[in-house]
Amino acid sequence: MKNEITCPRIVEIKNTKIEAKNIKTIFFNFPSKNIIPGQFLMIWIPGLDEIPMSVSYISDREIGFTFRKVGEATRALYDLKKRDKIGVRGPYGNGFTIKGEKILVVGGGTGIATLAPLIEKILSTKKRRVTVIFGVKTKDELFFTRRFRNIDLKISTDDGSIGFKGVASELAEKIINNEDFDQVITCGPEKMMKKIVDICNSRKIPVQASLERYIKCGIGLCGQCCIGEGLRVCKDGPVFEGDTLAKIPEFGYFKRDASGRKIKI
Amino acid sequence: MKNDEIDTSTRLSTLVLKNPFMLASGIMDEDAGSMIRIAKNGAAAIITKSIGTKQREGYANPTIVEVDCGIINSMGLPNPGIEAYGEEIKLVKKKTSIPIIGSIFGRDEKEFCLLAKKMETYGADAVELNLSCPHAKGYGLEIGSNPEKVGNIVASVKSSISIPLLVKLSPNVTDIVEIAKTAEKNGADIITAVNSVKAMKIDIETGLPVLSNKIGGYSGRAIKPIGVRCVYEISKEVDIPVVGVGGILTAEDAIEYFMAGASAVQIGSAVYYRGVEVFKKLNNELKEWMKRHGYRKLLDIIGLAQKNRRG
Ligand SMILES: Cc1cc2nc3c(=O)[nH]c(=O)nc-3n(C[C@H](O)[C@H](O)[C@H](O)COP(=O)(O)OP(=O)(O)OC[C@H]3O[C@@H](n4cnc5c(N)ncnc54)[C@H](O)[C@@H]3O)c2cc1C
Ligand SMILES: Cc1cc2nc3c(=O)[nH]c(=O)nc-3n(C[C@H](O)[C@H](O)[C@H](O)COP(=O)(O)O)c2cc1C
Ligand code: FES
Numbered sequence: 100m101k102n103e104i105t106c107p108r109i110v111e112i113k114n115t116k117i118e119a120k121n122i123k124t125i126f127f128n129f130p131s132k133n134i135i136p137g138q139f140l141m142i143w144i145p146g147l148d149e150i151p152m153s154v155s156y157i158s159d160r161e162i163g164f165t166f167r168k169v170g171e172a173t174r175a176l177y178d179l180k181k182r183d184k185i186g187v188r189g190p191y192g193n194g195f196t197i198k199g200e201k202i203l204v205v206g207g208g209t210g211i212a213t214l215a216p217l218i219e220k221i222l223s224t225k226k227r228r229v230t231v232i233f234g235v236k237t238k239d240e241l242f243f244t245r246r247f248r249n250i251d252l253k254i255s256t257d258d259g260s261i262g263f264k265g266v267a268s269e270l271a272e273k274i275i276n277n278e279d280f281d282q283v284i285t286c287g288p289e290k291m292m293k294k295i296v297d298i299c300n301s302r303k304i305p306v307q308a309s310l311e312r313y314i315k316c317g318i319g320l321c322g323q324c325c326i327g328e329g330l331r332v333c334k335d336g337p338v339f340e341g342d343t344l345a346k347i348p349e350f351g352y353f354k355r356d357a358s359g360r361k362i363k364i
Numbered sequence: 365m366k367n368d369e370i371d372t373s374t375r376l377s378t379l380v381l382k383n384p385f386m387l388a389s390g391i392m393d394e395d396a397g398s399m400i401r402i403a404k405n406g407a408a409a410i411i412t413k414s415i416g417t418k419q420r421e422g423y424a425n426p427t428i429v430e431v432d433c434g435i436i437n438s439m440g441l442p443n444p445g446i447e448a449y450g451e452e453i454k455l456v457k458k459k460t461s462i463p464i465i466g467s468i469f470g471r472d473e474k475e476f477c478l479l480a481k482k483m484e485t486y487g488a489d490a491v492e493l494n495l496s497c498p499h500a501k502g503y504g505l506e507i508g509s510n511p512e513k514v515g516n517i518v519a520s521v522k523s524s525i526s527i528p529l530l531v532k533l534s535p536n537v538t539d540i541v542e543i544a545k546t547a548e549k550n551g552a553d554i555i556t557a558v559n560s561v562k563a564m565k566i567d568i569e570t571g572l573p574v575l576s577n578k579i580g581g582y583s584g585r586a587i588k589p590i591g592v593r594c595v596y597e598i599s600k601e602v603d604i605p606v607v608g609v610g611g612i613l614t615a616e617d618a619i620e621y622f623m624a625g626a627s628a629v630q631i632g633s634a635v636y637y638r639g640v641e642v643f644k645k646l647n648n649e650l651k652e653w654m655k656r657h658g659y660r661k662l663l664d665i666i667g668l669a670q671k672n673r674r675g
Contacts, residue, residue: 148424186567315422319635325392329400
């Protein structure tokens with residue numbers, strides 16, 4: 100039996116929450132038992148578009164996704180209110196696999212949303228410890244900083260308005276130089292992830308990164324999201340191991356638009 | 365009889381296939397990397413994504429929806445354009461040894477000829493004309509349902525290339541046999557039947573069609589009996605080889621097509637239902653079935669239902 104729902108299920112929005120400037124969460128009821136942190140949903144805005152969104156909150160019945168307003172579809176989602184309806188299918192993709200006890204999590208921008216349920220899962224086992232870096236452009240874009248207890252949270256901003264001044268990968272490198280980790284997990288801008296994966300690969304630290312590509316079918320059929328030797332971001336990913344990424348020449352350099360044409364990252 | 369004594373190889377005109385399972389157009393074949401993966405998983409040949417003269421993004425999402433017994437898609441022929449596609453074909457040709465068949469779609473003879481010639485120059489082993497996409501305005505089925513247009517396009521493409529020419533047909537016509545015969549008469553080397561079947565899904569909570577293009581093409585289990593019927597009717601009337609496609613998930617499904625007269629089959633939606641490994645699985649299942657039934661050669665099964673028919 101399949102775990103996922105493959106025809107959009109219409110759900111009513113239970114609640115919405117503004118997390119930061121232009122960043123919002125939408126909550127609704129959806130089967131959550133089998134959702135693995137790092138998996139994503141296809142969100143149908145009836146009559147407009149259908150776009151991929153990571154699950155950012157997982158509880159017994161209610162789940163949520165957290166997004167930044169960037170274009171037409173996310174703008175329409177941003178304007179939705181309690182009791183409005185959206186279509187949801189999924190969960191899709193593989194999700195993260197936690198390895199070891201001492202873990203470094205590095206999130207950039209909305210990548211933080213993807214990592215949030217992972218951080219909760221790491222914390223659900225007592226003996227595990229987690230260091231978290233949230234990197235954003237400026238202070239106003241920070242969110243989820245008060246969501247977790249018992250984490251060692253570090254913040255980086257490009258403009259230095261709070262925390263470390265610089266990009267998250269620079270801060271990550273400093274921390275990796277001083278402490279040993281069993282695993283590093285990252286989600287955010289691809290250039291940032293590429294730096295982190297390179298650092299970890301060269302030091303033989305297990306690393307996982309969650310990638311974004313243009314998604315159409317979401318079920319591994321159409322080939323729109325393929326990278327490397329036919330790896331489907333929607334099905335074989337979106338989370339890939341460092342050694343797999345080392346063999347994907349376009350990682351950090353180019354992606355494909357909706358027509359399949361290569362574009363620079 | 366051991367599995368390796370069973371011969372599942374087949375031929376389509378001058379194309380030699382190590383087994384009868386080819387990748388259908390539009391499934392994991394927009395870039396070289398995907399096609400290399402499919403080749404490594406045992407496909408005997410690959411039909412590329414249908415490529416047009418210009419870059420096209422395709423329709424807005426939702427472009428696909430799963431329904432009972434199948435999938436409805438309305439991708440809208442997204443493709444990077446023939447100029448950009450050259451590097452993909454060249455790379456697959458370098459990294460694989462199976463036939464690579466370039467699928468193309470155009471508005472008229474001129475566009476089809478240009479595309480076919482490009483595919484040949486890039487190194488494609490054959491060309492498949494998409495005269496059957498059920499959901500793209502001005503292309504595919506809109507051309508492929510008109511015998512006169514089919515005849516003209518097939519004849520002019522045939523005279524502009526020297527590699528084998530496949531013509532892919534739609535079941536959404538009054539008489540698919542007439543179209544197949546027209547294609548044969550004008551120089552088609554192989555007929556592919558069928559493309560997806562026009563279909564629609566409406567969400568009853570919102571009262572809206574799910575697909576942004578509203579109408580799409582139905583593929584998967586539900587359309588197998590339609591495809592088998594088309595292959596049976598066409599094989600009866602043409603002398604060129606026919607390739608069966610539509611709803612093949614297991615070797616038994618493929619065997620129905622072989623018995624109807626198909627010399628090979630294409631696999632699409634089963635990549636979703638059974639994974640990328642589906643090609644190897646199908647060939648093993650086919651050999652097992654042939655062993656159980658005492659067949660040594662695939663050629664002994666092809667057209668069996670035609671031979672057995674009365675009247
Ligand atoms: C697996 C996955 C998980 C994601 N999770 C989140 C998340 O948790 N939070 C969040 O804010 N964003 C997430 N995104 C990104 C999000 O899907 C895009 O921001 C959104 O699609 C933009 O749509 P738009 O119409 O508002 O913007 P547009 O103006 O259409 O596009 C803005 C950018 O989004 C990209 N985009 C548009 N449509 C798609 C599509 N169908 N698939 C992939 N990218 C697309 C465009 O290529 C462009 O780079 C995720 C993407 C993927 C692939
Ligand atoms: C997502 C998707 C995209 C497709 N794109 C094309 C295409 O570009 N050109 C084409 O000739 N057929 C295309 N098809 C049709 C398939 O090649 C095939 O004819 C059809 O899916 C029936 O086979 P199946 O039941 O094995 O999937 C597409 C089918 C699907 C599901
Ligand atoms: S989006 Fe279709 S294969 Fe990934």
